Amino acid sequence: MEKLIIKGGIPLNGEIKISGAKNAALPILAASLLSKSPIQIGNIPHLQDVTTIVSLLGQMGVRITLDERSGIEVDSSHLESFQAPYELVRTMRASILVLGPLLSRFGKAEVSLPGGCAIGTRPVDQHLKGLQAMGAEIQIENGYIRAKAKKLYGATIVMDLVTVTGTENIMMAGTIAKGQTIIHNAAREPEVEDLANFLNILGAKIKGAGTATITIDGIDELGGGTYSVLPDRIETGTYLAAAIITRGKIKLKNSRPDLLESVLLKLEETGAIIDTGLDWIALDMQHQRPRAVNISTAPYPAFPTDMQAQMMAVNAVAYGTGIITETVFENRFMHVQELQRMGATISLKGNTAISTGCDQLHGAPVMATDLRASASLVLAGLAAKGETIINRIYHIDRGYECIEEKLAQLGAQIQRIP
Numbered sequence: 001m002e003k004l005i006i007k008g009g010i011p012l013n014g015e016i017k018i019s020g021a022k023n024a025a026l027p028i029l030a031a032s033l034l035s036k037s038p039i040q041i042g043n044i045p046h047l048q049d050v051t052t053i054v055s056l057l058g059q060m061g062v063r064i065t066l067d068e069r070s071g072i073e074v075d076s077s078h079l080e081s082f083q084a085p086y087e088l089v090r091t092m093r094a095s096i097l098v099l100g101p102l103l104s105r106f107g108k109a110e111v112s113l114p115g116g117c118a119i120g121t122r123p124v125d126q127h128l129k130g131l132q133a134m135g136a137e138i139q140i141e142n143g144y145i146r147a148k149a150k151k152l153y154g155a156t157i158v159m160d161l162v163t164v165t166g167t168e169n170i171m172m173a174g175t176i177a178k179g180q181t182i183i184h185n186a187a188r189e190p191e192v193e194d195l196a197n198f199l200n201i202l203g204a205k206i207k208g209a210g211t212a213t214i215t216i217d218g219i220d221e222l223g224g225g226t227y228s229v230l231p232d233r234i235e236t237g238t239y240l241a242a243a244i245i246t247r248g249k250i251k252l253k254n255s256r257p258d259l260l261e262s263v264l265l266k267l268e269e270t271g272a273i274i275d276t277g278l279d280w281i282a283l284d285m286q287h288q289r290p291r292a293v294n295i296s297t298a299p300y301p302a303f304p305t306d307m308q309a310q311m312m313a314v315n316a317v318a319y320g321t322g323i324i325t326e327t328v329f330e331n332r333f334m335h336v337q338e339l340q341r342m343g344a345t346i347s348l349k350g351n352t353a354i355s356t357g358c359d360q361l362h363g364a365p366v367m368a369t370d371l372r373a374s375a376s377l378v379l380a381g382l383a384a385k386g387e388t389i390i391n392r393i394y395h396i397d398r399g400y401e402c403i404e405e406k407l408a409q410l411g412a413q414i415q416r417i418p
């Protein structure tokens with residue numbers, strides 16, 4: 001199994017380009033199931049999760065052509081299978097995103113239940129409740145969600161809680177349902193809006209994406225089109241946190257500062273000097289040690305849970321005490337024990353982590369447990385004295401494109417070994 005070896009203590013310095021957003025690319029690829037016509041999608045990141053959804057679509061009979069320059073061309077005119085098997089869903093829970101499109105266009109879908117994962121139980125009841133309100137018959141059998149409907153009908157759906165992929169599943173299903181669908185308490189994440197923009201290019205009639213109420217007027221069928229995925233705000237935030245923890249100075253190009261307001265404000269509280277343009281963000285730590293920050297995660301536009309682990313690493317070496325409260329997932333503190341092995345002082349009480357910053361973390365062998373937890377260990381390794389060896393890095397490859405190349409470009413000493 002591959003490992004990353006990091007020799008820490010070098011302030012990051014330089015410029016890199018941010019990749020397309022994983023959490024927009026996945027629903028957009030799933031949404032291409034809704035149309036018979038060819039679709040071109042650009043700015044798709046090279047990630048393991050993208051490979052997984054491409055395999056899933058390929059197994060169903062979708063024809064996918066990869067072109068280094070123009071991106072991915074998807075042709076879903078003929079499908080042979082309507083199933084997302086356990087083997088793929090197990091490795092990527094976002095596979096649930098094919099449920100709404102399959103059911104809406106083909107009237108049937110069979111998707112393995114995702115089950116729990118390292119960060120919590122993660123049920124999909126809101127996805128199912130919404131689709132049932134639109135007329136789907138759903139049964140859970142042998143670990144599979146089996147759904148069918150002659151036709152889906154528009155409905156008014158009030159989500160019991162804010163769910164990103166839940167909102168996306170219902171929104172996709174609504175595009176070619178009969179009549180109007182209204183989603184109240186919808187997720188407002190930029191990736192939900194990006195998916196709506198993509199579907200609207202194909203002819204969908206979606207209004208209000210990016211707000212808590214989304215209205216979808218169903219049409220008979222979607223056409224083809226060309227779209228480019230928005231930049232990854234979590235990748236952006238991770239590199240900014242890496243510059244903070246190493247007291248460095250970096251510039252991120254192909255980024256969208258308008259999508260990161262809550263994150264940038266919090267990063268400024270650490271003492272970072274941040275400058276932004278339309279599509280770039282520069283951060284300078286002026287060689288200073290960061291100050292600890294208090295964070296409470298919540299759905300967009302509040303501070304994202306996907307940046308929580310990285311900020312825990314920053315707090316571990318900061319001046320003062322920082323309190324981090326995780327409100328989105330019940331068990332998202334797996335990185336704490338590994339950070340403690342590198343010398344961090346963190347105490348856990350329920351969904352709150354209290355860190356007292358130390359002068360210096362020390363390199364150690366550590367284990368990545370999930371995607372963002374592994375990012376926090378990379379950050380800690382970049383700041384630590386000596387060598388950090390990160391095991392199980394397949395988690396990182398799910399969500400960070402060429403992480404060691406990009407960090408090396410910023411001057412880090414990082415190496416992947418078999």
Ligand code: UD1
Pocket residue numbers: 022023026093094120121122123124125126127128161162163164165166191299305306328329330
């Ligand atoms: C998405 C993101 C993930 C991010 C998360 C929260 C993608 C592919 N993944 O995941 O990176 O961490 O949003 O911002 O976009 N819940 C239920 N019932 C449901 C659905 C969700 O109880 O039917 C709960 C979950 O267990 C969790 C909370 O709602 O506690 C939010 O989860 P959700 O927004 O659905 O996360 P994902 O869409 O899976």
